[in-house]
Amino acid sequence: MLQVVTANRLVEGDVVYLTEGGQWSERLGDACRADDKQKADALMETAEQAVAAQLVVAPYAIDVTTENGTVRALQYREQIRASGPTIRTDLGKQAAQG
Amino acid sequence: MYRYDEFDQTIVDQRVSQFRDQVARRLSGELSEDEFKPLRLMNGLYLQLHAYMLRVAIPYGTLSSRQMRRLADVARRYDKDYGHFTTRQNIQYNWPELKDVPDILLDLAEVEMHAFQTSGNCIRNVTADQFAGAAADEIEDPRIYGEIIRQWSTLHPEFSFLPRKFKIAITGSPNDRAAVKVHDIGLRMLLNDDGEPGFEVMAGGGQGRTPMIAKTVRAFLPKEHLLSYLEAILRVYNMYGRRDNMYKARIKILVHEIGIEEFSAKVEEEWAHMKGTSVDLPEEEEHRIRAHFAPPLLEVLPMYSPEFEDRKREDAAFARWARVNLFPHKTPGHAIVNLSLKPEGGVPGDATAEQMEAVADLSDQYSQGEIRVTHEQNLVLPHVKQADLYALWQSLESLGLATPNVGLVTDIISCPGMDYCSLATARSIPVAQRITERFDDIARVHDVGDLKIKISGCINACGHHHVGHIGILGVDKKGEEFYQVTLGGDASENAAIGKIVGPAFSYDDVVDAVETIVNTYVETREDGERFLDTYARLGLEPFKEKLYGTR
Numbered sequence: 145m146l147q148v149v150t151a152n153r154l155v156e157g158d159v160v161y162l163t164e165g166g167q168w169s170e171r172l173g174d175a176c177r178a179d180d181k182q183k184a185d186a187l188m189e190t191a192e193q194a195v196a197a198q199l200v201v202a203p204y205a206i207d208v209t210t211e212n213g214t215v216r217a218l219q220y221r222e223q224i225r226a227s228g229p230t231i232r233t234d235l236g237k238q239a240a241q242g
Numbered sequence: 243m244y245r246y247d248e249f250d251q252t253i254v255d256q257r258v259s260q261f262r263d264q265v266a267r268r269l270s271g272e273l274s275e276d277e278f279k280p281l282r283l284m285n286g287l288y289l290q291l292h293a294y295m296l297r298v299a300i301p302y303g304t305l306s307s308r309q310m311r312r313l314a315d316v317a318r319r320y321d322k323d324y325g326h327f328t329t330r331q332n333i334q335y336n337w338p339e340l341k342d343v344p345d346i347l348l349d350l351a352e353v354e355m356h357a358f359q360t361s362g363n364c365i366r367n368v369t370a371d372q373f374a375g376a377a378a379d380e381i382e383d384p385r386i387y388g389e390i391i392r393q394w395s396t397l398h399p400e401f402s403f404l405p406r407k408f409k410i411a412i413t414g415s416p417n418d419r420a421a422v423k424v425h426d427i428g429l430r431m432l433l434n435d436d437g438e439p440g441f442e443v444m445a446g447g448g449q450g451r452t453p454m455i456a457k458t459v460r461a462f463l464p465k466e467h468l469l470s471y472l473e474a475i476l477r478v479y480n481m482y483g484r485r486d487n488m489y490k491a492r493i494k495i496l497v498h499e500i501g502i503e504e505f506s507a508k509v510e511e512e513w514a515h516m517k518g519t520s521v522d523l524p525e526e527e528e529h530r531i532r533a534h535f536a537p538p539l540l541e542v543l544p545m546y547s548p549e550f551e552d553r554k555r556e557d558a559a560f561a562r563w564a565r566v567n568l569f570p571h572k573t574p575g576h577a578i579v580n581l582s583l584k585p586e587g588g589v590p591g592d593a594t595a596e597q598m599e600a601v602a603d604l605s606d607q608y609s610q611g612e613i614r615v616t617h618e619q620n621l622v623l624p625h626v627k628q629a630d631l632y633a634l635w636q637s638l639e640s641l642g643l644a645t646p647n648v649g650l651v652t653d654i655i656s657c658p659g660m661d662y663c664s665l666a667t668a669r670s671i672p673v674a675q676r677i678t679e680r681f682d683d684i685a686r687v688h689d690v691g692d693l694k695i696k697i698s699g700c701i702n703a704c705g706h707h708h709v710g711h712i713g714i715l716g717v718d719k720k721g722e723e724f725y726q727v728t729l730g731g732d733a734s735e736n737a738a739i740g741k742i743v744g745p746a747f748s749y750d751d752v753v754d755a756v757e758t759i760v761n762t763y764v765e766t767r768e769d770g771e772r773f774l775d776t777y778a779r780l781g782l783e784p785f786k787e788k789l790y791g792t793r
Contacts, residue, residue, distance in 0.1 A: 154340065155340055156293070198268070201289065221291070228292065235337075
């Protein structure tokens with residue numbers, strides 16, 4: 145099962161994903177994907193350091209899949225979180241992504 | 243309306259300073275998230291699905307035009323140009339940034355607003371009949387007591403860490419528009435045999451995963467003893483309420499487990515100990531608060547305005563709106579006006595900053611500068627001259643606030659659901675939108691008549707689905723949204739919990755199911771029967787048969 149780590153930025157509250165380089169991106173596609181528990185644990189460890197550094201809050205791992213090179217969250221809740229409210233496509237990440 | 247005295251203002255101002263300091267310490271790392279979370283929640287700041295969410299208290303649903311303008315200003319300056327009015331008569335902003343929240347709270351404090359008691363295991367912001375002080379059927383303005391409860395409960399040291407959150411609702415009318423029987427404490431004003439006003443005190447109501455109708459603790463409480471009696475109930479709850487299991491911690495579980503007789507006996511015993519103490523409000527203080535709610539000086543007018551009657555004859559659309567969106571005012575020649583926040587395809591309870599500002603202006607022009615928020619997620623202008631109704635309606639039409647559907651099938655309560663809420667298990671808003679689109683023929687909506695649909699996106703029941711005439715609960719079934727439908731719920735003085743009609747429907751099928759239920763009612767109703775009357779006469783069976791007969 146592929147996993148990525150998500151959280152919210154402390155200051156703004158935006159949904160973010162942990163990238164390969166230990167940065168936080170607003171795009172799910174940028175997230176570093178863990179394909180085993182050890183890697184997922186390592187990502188969570190990095191995330192906890194970011195919590196301690198006041199960068200993000202409430203990190204957790206989510207299940208994802210890749211389809212034609214595109215990363216997609218498995219849970220519907222996480223799909224909404226990754227794009228924005230389904231009822232207001234002018235809000236959330238989907239607004240910027242057009 | 244109540245105006246803050248120096249004590250109220252000092253408390254609110256100090257809280258803003260405290261929170262500004264707490265946010266600064268959080269951002270500097272001095273406070274961890276674990277330390278900070280309870281502090282932000284005490285100020286109405288949640289972390290939701292996409293962002294932070296700030297819930298601002300609107301005590302007993304009353305706003306001045308000045309306050310509404312400020313709410314619009316907050317939406318515009320710090321959020322995304324809109325706010326969401328909730329089933330607790332509050333407003334929520336869905337996109338504030340943590341760094342801005344101290345400034346938002348400061349702006350709100352300038353107009354006597356705050357986010358106290360919008361979260362946590364305390365006595366929450368008290369809710370009331372939205373027609374308070376205006377309704378023709380009212381015994382007394384419940385906001386007087388709502389304000390007394392607000393002052394008593396705010397920062398009450400004994401009741402700041404209850405087993406669980408605690409909600410009090412109050413109605414001054416025998417016709418319950420505040421859903422008091424599904425609150426931890428429900429207060430219903432009534433007259434005793436000597437014609438003196440007091441309260442029927444009910445406790446143990448609630449929704450969530452274990453819905454219960456409140457039971458009567460005391461059939462008549464003289465109103466001067468309101469605070470001591472509430473304090474006695476809270477003490478009993480605080481002492482015996484469960485703290486070992488959050489799902490069993492609400493007062494409804496205590497009342498249910500020990501029974502209303504034993505619960506009432508404990509309350510009465512506690513109350514007896516308190517007799518003669520200083521908990522009850524001194525008479526002069528009650529008078530001071532009461533004076534703030536003195537009825538506005540409305541012009542004495544004939545019962546019916548000829549102009550209003552003429553306009554209704556001339557304009558069918560206006561007449562249709564007037565038929566369902568107005569409510570009788572206690573002052574002849576006036577009306578209470580409901581502004582629907584449920585346009586076809588709209589998000590129930592959402593209002594743009596522009597709409598909020600326009601409502602503030604209209605309230606100044608037509609309604610003594612007063613606005614109400616309803617637990618059914620609409621707005622109200624409580625004091626409008628009948629002769630002004632046509633002009634007001636025209637303005638509301640241009641603002642998209644004149645949908646003639648109050649109390650009808652498209653006037654749907656809906657929680658934010660999975661589009662915003664981190665607790666939700668399914669979406670609720672798009673279900674509401676699709677139902678309003680299905681019932682897009684307003685003549686049909688009026689023909690169907692009184693019918694309340696209420697939708698929750700999870701078992702916590704913020705969308706009041708248990709007391710919807712048709713209730714819809716969104717659930718997650720193996721990663722897919724399904725919707726459990728209940729029938730026969732009622733939030734009125736005849737409160738009832740709806741019964742599950744059968745297996746849940748998929749997201750695609752749930753709107754068809756609602757339409758089948760409505761059509762079954764229309765086909766089987768007898769003369770003058772509302773949906774609930776037909777349901778009471780026939781029960782679930784005919785609806786079940788139509789919904790599942792071929793399965």
